[in-house]
Structures are given as structure tokens and as C-alpha cells.
Amino acid sequence: MSELGRNDACWCGSGKKYKKCHADFDEKLSALKAEGHVIPPHKLIKTPEQIEGIRRSAKVNIAVLDYVAEHIRAGISTAEIDRWVYEETLRLGGVPAPLGFEGFPKSVCTSVNNQVCHGIPSEELILQDGDIINVDVSTIVDGYYSDSSRMFCIGKVLPEWEKLVRVAKECVEKGLEQVKPFGLLGDVGQAVNDHAKANGYSVVREIGGHGVGLEFHEDPWVSYTSKAGTGMVMAPGMMFTIEPMVNMGAPDIFQDSDNGWTIYTDDELPSAQWEIQVLVTDDGYEVIAY
Numbered sequence: 001m002s003e004l005g006r007n008d009a010c011w012c013g014s015g016k017k018y019k020k021c022h023a024d025f026d027e028k029l030s031a032l033k034a035e036g037h038v039i040p041p042h043k044l045i046k047t048p049e050q051i052e053g054i055r056r057s058a059k060v061n062i063a064v065l066d067y068v069a070e071h072i073r074a075g076i077s078t079a080e081i082d083r084w085v086y087e088e089t090l091r092l093g094g095v096p097a098p099l100g101f102e103g104f105p106k107s108v109c110t111s112v113n114n115q116v117c118h119g120i121p122s123e124e125l126i127l128q129d130g131d132i133i134n135v136d137v138s139t140i141v142d143g144y145y146s147d148s149s150r151m152f153c154i155g156k157v158l159p160e161w162e163k164l165v166r167v168a169k170e171c172v173e174k175g176l177e178q179v180k181p182f183g184l185l186g187d188v189g190q191a192v193n194d195h196a197k198a199n200g201y202s203v204v205r206e207i208g209g210h211g212v213g214l215e216f217h218e219d220p221w222v223s224y225t226s227k228a229g230t231g232m233v234m235a236p237g238m239m240f241t242i243e244p245m246v247n248m249g250a251p252d253i254f255q256d257s258d259n260g261w262t263i264y265t266d267d268e269l270p271s272a273q274w275e276i277q278v279l280v281t282d283d284g285y286e287v288i289a290y
Contacts, residue, residue: 012047028182029235037184038232040220045237046213050144051279054213054239057141058148058277058289060094064137065150074129074155078110082121085137097138097145097216104261109136109149116204116245116253116263116271129155132165134273138216147212147241148289149275160248161270167199168246168272175224175242179278179285183234189226192244202251204271207263209241212277225251234280239288243275 004011010021029039046054067088068081085108089096096107104120111119111134112127119134127133136149151165174195178187189208196203209222220232224244249269256262265271277289 053144057144058146060092061139061146078121079123095140118261146289185231186226190228192224204245238280
């Protein structure tokens with residue numbers, strides 16, 4: 001896999017000799033590749049310096065979501081949430097990653113009820129008692145990216161909607177349990193999907209998680225309708241999101257033809273999503289943003 005000599009400097013930039021750093025790592029990946037598995041390229045393996053920078057970004061990301069959690073309520077517009085995210089992110093030394101990304105006009109995604117994801121904040125959309133909303137915050141600090149989202153129940157929510165929100169979070173936790181060094185991403189997707197289906201729900205097929213850290217969206221793409229035993233090898237140093245979109249009804253979705261961003265459930269039933277950012281470690285995982 002690598003033409004480096006064992007006494008050469010390691011490709012990761014640690015300054016250590018290759019044999020003392022990533023030689024065994026590369027041998028393990030080469031063996032898995034020979035077995036037919038998809039292995040990550042070196043560019044997807046974060047260095048300790050990069051990981052530390054991403055942690056700093058995540059600290060801002062989490063603080064912004066905490067601020068939203070303290071202030072969100074019925075009667076406010078989703079545009080107000082956008083202002084909170086913009087102002088708090090800048091105050092804490094970051095930049096909102098969504099703002100201007102591929103033309104996205106706001107600093108945060110706010111997806112209400114049957115909006116699956118990529119909801120655009122609006123002065124006209126006022127949160128009502130009984131709504132559920134996903135607030136998806138993505139942050140840049142010193143060029144490093146962090147990305148996480150939370151669901152919020154506004155006022156008194158129908159019990160069946162409250163259950164959807166709870167189970168969506170459980171799906172993330174089930175997927176996280178499958179994150180193991182040199183495991184397979186398909187194991188994560190299978191665990192997510194099994195738990196959603198066991199509760200009578202479906203998982204959106206077309207949109208999944210993604211690598212993140214040095215860019216907003218990196219490889220790998222993370223499916224939540226995948227099968228155990230398939231997918232890319234989860235090597236230590238890889239970082240990606242777990243963020244299944246769990247629908248109360250069918251998995252079918254459509255995109256708003258007017259704004260080109262917002263995704264809705266085709267059957268108009270509600271959808272829920274939580275997102276965490278995960279680092280694969282030598283002995284398991286570390287949740288970077290949540």
C-alpha cells in the first residue's frame with residue numbers, strides 16, 4: 001500500500017519513523033483490501049494536530065446548539081434561530097459553515113415537522129406548540145469543520161411525535177455502538193435501520209452522513225440503509241457524521257422546487273433527525289460534536 005521504507009518519516013506528518021507510526025496500520029488495511037474490502041485513503045485519516053483543531057471547532061458548535069436549546073420556544077420564527085446561530089458563532093470565534101455554501105442563504109438549517117432536512121430559516125415560519133424541529137449547526141474555526149444537530153419538541157407534542165424524536169436519537173446511539181476500529185460502515189447503517197424498522201419507522205435512503213473535519217463534506221458517504229459486512233473500513237483517524245433521517249411514514253422524499261434546498265416527506269408525515277460527529281479511535285470512538 002505504501003512505498004515508504006520502514007525508517008522513512010511517516011506519511012502522517014508526525015515526524016516519527018514509519019515503522020514506529022503507521023506501518024502496522026497500513027499492513028492491516030492492505031490485508032483487509034486483499035479480502036475485498038474498501039479501505040480509506042490516507043487523506044481521510046486525521047492527524048493529532050488536525051483532530052485537536054476539529055475539537056476546537058466542535059466546542060463552538062456545541063456551545064451554539066446549547067444556546068439554541070436555552071432559548072427556543074413557541075412563538076419565535078426560524079429566522080430568529082438563524083440570527084442566534086450567526087451571532088453566537090461569530091462571538092465565539094467561528095464562522096457558520098452553511099452560509100453561502102453552494103448558495104445556501106442562511107447560517108443554519110431549521111427543519112420543522114415534515115421537513116426532512118435543509119430547511120431554510122424564514123420570518124414567516126413561526127414555531128407553534130406541538131411542532132418538532134431539527135436545528136443543524138455546522139461550524140468553521142481556524143479552517144476546521146464541525147457538524148451536529150439536535151431535535152427540539154416545542155411545547156406539548158403529540159405522544160407519537162415525541163416517540164419519533166426519541167427513537168431517532170436511539171437510532172444514532174445504535175449506530176454509534178457499531179463504530180469500531182477496522183469495522184465496516186455497513187454495520188452502522190444496518191443497526192440504524194433495524195432499530196427504526198423495529199419501531200415501525202423508515203429511514204431516508206438518498207441522504208446520509210459524510211466525512212467532515214478538513215472540509216464541510218468529505219468522503220465517505222454514510223448510508224443508513226446499508227447492510228452489515230459491507231461498506232468502507234472504519235480506520236482509526238477517520239471522522240464522519242451519524243445522522244439518519246427517520247420518517248414516521250414511508251421513506252420517500254422530494255425537494256422544494258422553489259428554493260432548491262428543503263427536503264420534505266412525500267406523505268407529509270413528520271421526520272426526525274439527530275446528528276453527531278464521530279472520530280474512530282484505536283480502541284473505539286470519540287464523539288466530537290453532538
